[in-house]
Amino acid sequence: MSDGGDGTVGKALSVLDLVAAQERPIRFAELHRMSALPKATLYRLAQTLVSQNMLVQDPETGAYSLGVRLVRLAHAAWRQASLAPVARPFLDQLSAETGLTVFLAQMDYGYVLYLDRRNARDAAATFSDAGKVGPAYCTALGKAMLAYLPEDELEQALGQQSYYRFTPTTLGSAAVLRQALERTRARGYAREREEHEPGAIAVAMPVRAADGRVLGAVSISGTTVQTDIRRLEGLVPRLRQTVDRVSREASHWEFPVEGETEREGRAV
Structure with a gap:
C-alpha cells in the first residue's frame, strides 16, 4: 500500500489517535462516527492494526483498545x-x-x-x-x-x-x-x-x-x-x-x- 503524503500510514496513525484519546475500548460504530475516513477504509486499517498488535479487538464486544506493541514502543x-x-x-x-x-x-x-x-x-x-x-x-x-x-x-x-x-x-x-x-x-x-x-x-x-x-x-x-x-x-x-x-x-x-x-x- 502506498503512503504518499500522509497516505496509509497517516490514516492508520489517525485511527490510533482516536482510539487512544477515548481512554477506554471503543466500538467500530463509534470510531466511524468520529473519523473522517470512509467506512471500508477505516475497517481495513483497524483490522490491519489488530493484526500488527497495535490494536486489540475484544472477541465478544468487538471493541478496540491499544495493543501491547504500542506499550513497548511508548516505553522505548x-x-x-x-x-x-x-x-x-x-x-x-x-x-x-x-x-x-x-x-x-x-x-x-x-x-x-x-x-x-x-x-x-x-x-x-x-x-x-x-x-x-x-x-x-x-x-x-x-x-x-x-x-x-x-x-x-x-x-x-x-x-x-x-x-x-x-x-x-x-x-x-x-x-x-x-x-x-x-x-x-x-x-x-x-x-x-x-x-x-x-x-x-x-x-x-x-x-x-x-x-x-x-x-x-x-x-x-x-x-x-x-x-x-x-x-x-x-x-x-x-x-x-x-x-x-x-x-x-x-x-x-x-x-x-x-x-x-x-x-x-x-x-x-
Whole structure:
C-alpha cells in the first residue's frame, strides 16, 4: 500500500489517535462516527492494526483498545527521547511533599502525551501512564502548553481538538478555549476543574526552554475528595520551583524535533 503524503500510514496513525484519546475500548460504530475516513477504509486499517498488535479487538464486544506493541514502543520512546528521565527526581520530590499525584506531559499533534505519573503514596504507579494520550482542551496540562504556543502552532492545535463534552464544565469551543488560555497566561498557570473527569482537579505549568519553546508541562492533580482547587492553587509556588528546575536541567538536552534527525541526549 502506498503512503504518499500522509497516505496509509497517516490514516492508520489517525485511527490510533482516536482510539487512544477515548481512554477506554471503543466500538467500530463509534470510531466511524468520529473519523473522517470512509467506512471500508477505516475497517481495513483497524483490522490491519489488530493484526500488527497495535490494536486489540475484544472477541465478544468487538471493541478496540491499544495493543501491547504500542506499550513497548511508548516505553522505548520514554527511555530514548523524552523529558521524563530529566524530570523524574523533581517530580518525585514534589509528589512526596504534597502527597498528591504529579504528571509530566508533552504536546503531540494537539494531544497531551503523558510521559510520567509520580505518586509517592503508590510506588507501583511508576510509568503506568507513559504513552497515554489525552485531550488538551479540557486538561490543565494541555491548557498550560497551549497557552504558550506560537500563534501558528496554537491555531493548528485548536483545530485538532474535538471539544467533546466530557462533563458540564468542559470547554466546548475554540473561542471559549482561547479565553481560558488568556486567563492562563495572565495568572501564569492552568487550572482543571472537573472538565475531563468528574471529581478530577489540577493545576499545571509549562516547562519551557530558554528561548521560550514549550518542552512540556507538569501538573499537581487530585480529586475533590482529596483536596480542593484552592489548596492546589496554594501549591503553585512549589509547582513553579519544580518546573524551573526541570527547565534548567532540560537546557543541557536537545529533544527530537519533528522532521529532524534524532539527537537525543546531545548538549545544546
